[in-house]
Every structure is written in C-alpha cells, then in structure tokens.
Amino acid sequence: MSLIQAVLIGCVAALTKIEGGWLGEMKFREPIVTGFLVGCILGDVRQGLIIGAQLQLMWMGAVGIGPTAQLDIGTGGTIGVAAALTTGTGAETAIMFGVPIAVLMQFCSTILMTLYSGFMARVDSEIDTLNLKAVSFYHYLVGICDFTMYAFLTFIVMYFGNDAIEGIIQALPAWANSGLTAVSVMLPCVGFALLLNIIMDKSLIPYFIIGFIPAAFVGKDLSMIGIVSMAFALAWIIFEVKTSIVPTSTENTTYSDNEWED
Known part of the structure; x- marks a missing residue:
C-alpha cells in the first residue's frame, strides 16, 4: 500500500467519526459506503462494494440504544475492507480485522468523550456570557481532535501494519480459513436476527x-x-x-x- 493510499484511507475512517457532528447524519459510517470509498482508493470498486455490503448485513442490528455504546462500525468497516482488498481475500478477512477494530475504536472513543467532559464546564460559562464564538471553537476543537486521532491511527495500521496483516493471513491454516468463511456466511443472519429482535x-x-x-x-x-x-x-x-x-x-x-x- 502506498503512502497516499494509507493517508486517504485514514481520512475516510476519520470522516466516519465526525460526519454526525459536522456533516449531519449522512450515514457515511455505513460499511457499504466506506467499502465503496476504500475500493476507489485501492482500485477495486466492485470488490470493495461486495465486501462492504456483506459487512453491512452483519452490522444491520448493531444499534446503540439509550446509553449503551455502539460499535465503531465506521473505522472497523474501513480497515476491514482495506485489509481484505490488500490481501486479495474476501469478507472473512474483513470480519476478522473489522470486528476487533470496531470494539477497540469504540473504547478509544469512550476515552475521548471522557476527556472532552473537561470542556463542558468551560462551555457552560461561555454560554452564560453569550460568547458563541468560544462555544464554536470548542465544538470544532473536539472535531479536529477526533479527526486527527482516527486518521493517524488508521494510517499507522494500514501503512506500517500492512505487512503484518498479510503475514497473519498467510500464516492461517486451512481449517481457520474455512471457519472464518463459515462465520462470514452466518454473521449476516445474526445481523438480521438482531434487527428483527428490535423491530419485529x-x-x-x-x-x-x-x-x-x-x-x-x-x-x-x-x-x-x-x-x-x-x-x-x-x-x-x-x-x-x-x-x-x-x-x-x-x-x-x-x-x-x-x-x-x-
């Protein structure tokens, strides 16, 4: 993977984090969208869309209800599709790397939210004095911090960890590949079941x-x-x-x- 491709994939992952606060609820974080964008960057739009759609089916039921934390499907889907395309594999690789990344990045997001809570007292005092410019400053500061962290971490994983990802894929025995393939087939069913459990x-x-x-x-x-x-x-x-x-x-x-x- 080239330096430019790693930077662009990092930007895609970062945009999935700030799209709700800056760009409106555009569903930019959905795997079928990030799969298309990663496919454009890596030169395989068709396979990127296919893998993104398979991840989309899996995560259809992954919704955060109330105070419960939602999986970071934006970063997980972006890195998962990128790992699958760079190794020439399918959805099984995207799931193997995407799901742990989604859990890990959600943990990082929780830490960031905790740190941002320190700004709230300052923002409240600025609101009392009607200093709206300062409120906007804190709003954009938080977004810039999110964008920088997500873009940097994704860039590090994709540029410096690409060889490690390929090594892991190559080292997997045949039975592990068969198991991951079976999981990639079953997880969309689990996603539908979770969704139906909510709306049925x-x-x-x-x-x-x-x-x-x-x-x-x-x-x-x-x-x-x-x-x-x-x-x-x-x-x-x-x-x-x-x-x-x-x-x-x-x-x-x-x-x-x-x-x-x-």
Missing part, C-alpha cells in the same frame, strides 16, 4: 415472508415450499384485516307510515 411485531411476520420468498428464489424456480409460504402469508394478512374491522352496531328503527309518506 407479530403483525409484520406475513410481510416479512412475502419479502423473503422472492429474494430467496430470485433466479431459481419457485418451489412448493415458497408457494405455500406465500399463500400462508396472504391468508394471515386477510385474517388480520378482517379481524381488525370492528362491526358497527345498527339500531333497529321503526318508521311510521307518515314518515315514509314524507
């Missing part, structure tokens, strides 16, 4: 089946299992619609002959 409701199950069957049988002949599943889902939806309709009560009214005449 009983009334959404038939729609999930209807969406899953065409995706599962694309390019293939629809089997009897798929047909029965679709029929079951449609029957479930019809049943839910009919049972949700509350019948309106009608009162028996009697009309006199004079009323009919009017």
Whole structure:
C-alpha cells in the first residue's frame, strides 16, 4: 500500500467519526459506503462494494440504544475492507480485522468523550456570557481532535501494519480459513436476527415472508415450499384485516307510515 493510499484511507475512517457532528447524519459510517470509498482508493470498486455490503448485513442490528455504546462500525468497516482488498481475500478477512477494530475504536472513543467532559464546564460559562464564538471553537476543537486521532491511527495500521496483516493471513491454516468463511456466511443472519429482535411485531411476520420468498428464489424456480409460504402469508394478512374491522352496531328503527309518506 502506498503512502497516499494509507493517508486517504485514514481520512475516510476519520470522516466516519465526525460526519454526525459536522456533516449531519449522512450515514457515511455505513460499511457499504466506506467499502465503496476504500475500493476507489485501492482500485477495486466492485470488490470493495461486495465486501462492504456483506459487512453491512452483519452490522444491520448493531444499534446503540439509550446509553449503551455502539460499535465503531465506521473505522472497523474501513480497515476491514482495506485489509481484505490488500490481501486479495474476501469478507472473512474483513470480519476478522473489522470486528476487533470496531470494539477497540469504540473504547478509544469512550476515552475521548471522557476527556472532552473537561470542556463542558468551560462551555457552560461561555454560554452564560453569550460568547458563541468560544462555544464554536470548542465544538470544532473536539472535531479536529477526533479527526486527527482516527486518521493517524488508521494510517499507522494500514501503512506500517500492512505487512503484518498479510503475514497473519498467510500464516492461517486451512481449517481457520474455512471457519472464518463459515462465520462470514452466518454473521449476516445474526445481523438480521438482531434487527428483527428490535423491530419485529407479530403483525409484520406475513410481510416479512412475502419479502423473503422472492429474494430467496430470485433466479431459481419457485418451489412448493415458497408457494405455500406465500399463500400462508396472504391468508394471515386477510385474517388480520378482517379481524381488525370492528362491526358497527345498527339500531333497529321503526318508521311510521307518515314518515315514509314524507
């Protein structure tokens, strides 16, 4: 990997950290985006997108709820895709390096947030005096510190650790490679399961089946299992619609002959 490529990959990882505070919530940290950018930098956009999409499926359910810390999928996905492309391997290598990096960088982010808390008392006093320029200064200072740290650490890993990454990949025995390949296939399922655990409701199950069957049988002949599943889902939806309709009560009214005449 050249010096320029390592610097650019470091910038991609750094942008995933500051995009929420500086650029708005652009989802720049998503692996499918960072995979595309890393692929552009390393000259293999197609493979970068493929590996990024596989990591995206794995991390679909990795959401931070409340005060819980979220994995740093931006840096993990960036370094994971870069490691896979430079070694000529696939998603198994991206997962092997991306997941530990995501955990480690989240720990580093927590340390930085703790250090930044020292600025809060100063910012509060500046707000009391309506010194908005000083508040903006601290805001951008924090962003610059984040960008510098993430870019520097990613650059060090990719430029000076590239040979070490290739050595680790080459030293892995065949059974370890087979295991990592199996894990790369299973982890997207885990990501979907985590996501469904958050959003799934009983009334959404038939729609999930209807969406899953065409995706599962694309390019293939629809089997009897798929047909029965679709029929079951449609029957479930019809049943839910009919049972949700509350019948309106009608009162028996009697009309006199004079009323009919009017």
